[in-house]
Amino acid sequence: MTKDEAHHSCRNDFERLLLWGQGLSVVDGDLDDVLIHAQELHDQVLTLLLRLGTAVLQGLSRDPSVLSQVMMEQCDDLRSLLETTEAMLREPESDEPARPYTPAGSDASEYGTTEVAEEITIYTDCLLDLSPALDNPALDINVGGSGEPPGQAKESFTVSSDEALIYCRRIRDRFEPLPKYLVERLAKANVNRATVLRDRRSRSAKPGILVTDDITESLFSSADYRLTDTTKSTAPSSSVFSSIAQPKATAREILGFNDNSSDATFASFSTTASAIGLGRPRVPPLPAMSGDGFDCPICSLHTIGVRNRKDWK
Incomplete structure (x- = not known):
């Protein structure tokens, strides 16, 4: 790869990285809001950015004489950002150790222009491959408190049982504005209700409970087979069976005049x-x-x- 080709490749990677940042609204802080709740993505993105910045700094450090004063200040800013990123990745929860950047000096001469351009292309491709995961991240659920913003400590509740504490957590997650005392009272009421329901289920499941009945009809009684007197109809007075039909007058009586x-x-x-x-x-x-x-x-x-x-x- 010639110097012009390496320059063109780096220019192309710069444009792709710029579009990647605009798509994820890096300047507006949307990427930070996503990474703070996804520890695995957080480590992967920071590691790739650290290695990409290290490669860029290595390429710029090959010939410091061509750098202007502004570019020198930008390199210093990049170096401080790489040091901060490396310190963030040195936490115990990080699975993979971060590779620090190579300072300008003896190690920089080991990387040629082609190697630096290829390394920048590789890390840019890796960041672009993470775009779908960053658009729909798998958020962590209170993994060691690392996903919670600073200054937002875990709330504690004063309850008498672990079951009530579980209800407190559920109520707090659904109704955040509620005061603490009301959350504890609602949790206690839910525990009492659950206890009553469990007692009712256990009583209904007990065998050997005989149902006593006072019905004397042999058709319905299960213990006393006694015959009863003839029952009478209780039909309302407006029924057709409540009165005996009267005989109609004969035709000759109607014709009397x-x-x-x-x-x-x-x-x-x-x-x-x-x-x-x-x-x-x-x-x-x-x-x-x-x-x-x-x-x-x-x-x-x-x-x-x-x-x-x-x-x-």
Whole structure:
């Protein structure tokens, strides 16, 4: 790899690393918020950044004469950041020891331009490969308190049992603004409720409990087989069985009427009452106006001298 190719490769890796930082909002502190709750990702990212910065510092230290005053100050800042990162990775929880950066001097001459460019490319690729894990991290659950922000100590509760302490933790995780005394009271109430439920389940599971009944019906009783008296219906009064049906009046009683109180003609009776009365025609009632005579409704003759029903018939 020539010097120009190495320069182009480093330029390409710089642009990729810049896009990686923008995608994870490194400047806004989003990456710090993720790493503080994921210890494994925290160690991996810091180790890769330490080695990447070490490689960059080694490449810049190969020819210090070409560095400007500004670049020298930037190298000093990078060196201090590498020392801080190395101190953070020296904690007992770190599984892999960090490789410190190589200072400008004898060891720097062992790395050529090609080796430095290839090392920068490798560490940049590793950081880009961690992007999916950083977007959806597997957060730790109180691993030794390392995932908690500084100044946020673990809250302690004054309760009488471990079960109540578990309830306190659950209530606090769900309702953070609640005061401590209320959390402890709610935990105690949950413990009492759980105890009562366990007692009820144990009593219901005990065998040999006989159920006594006062029912004397042989159909339902399991111990006393005695016959009872005949029971009576308790149907409401509005039921069709509550009263005995009365016999209906006969048709002849319905047809009973007073002949003298009707003004109907013989034709009307021949079509109604005579049809019901087995087809026999009936004499119409005596007309009311009989002083000067009247016309007979049957033969249409003028009739005089009829005074009573007998004469009329």
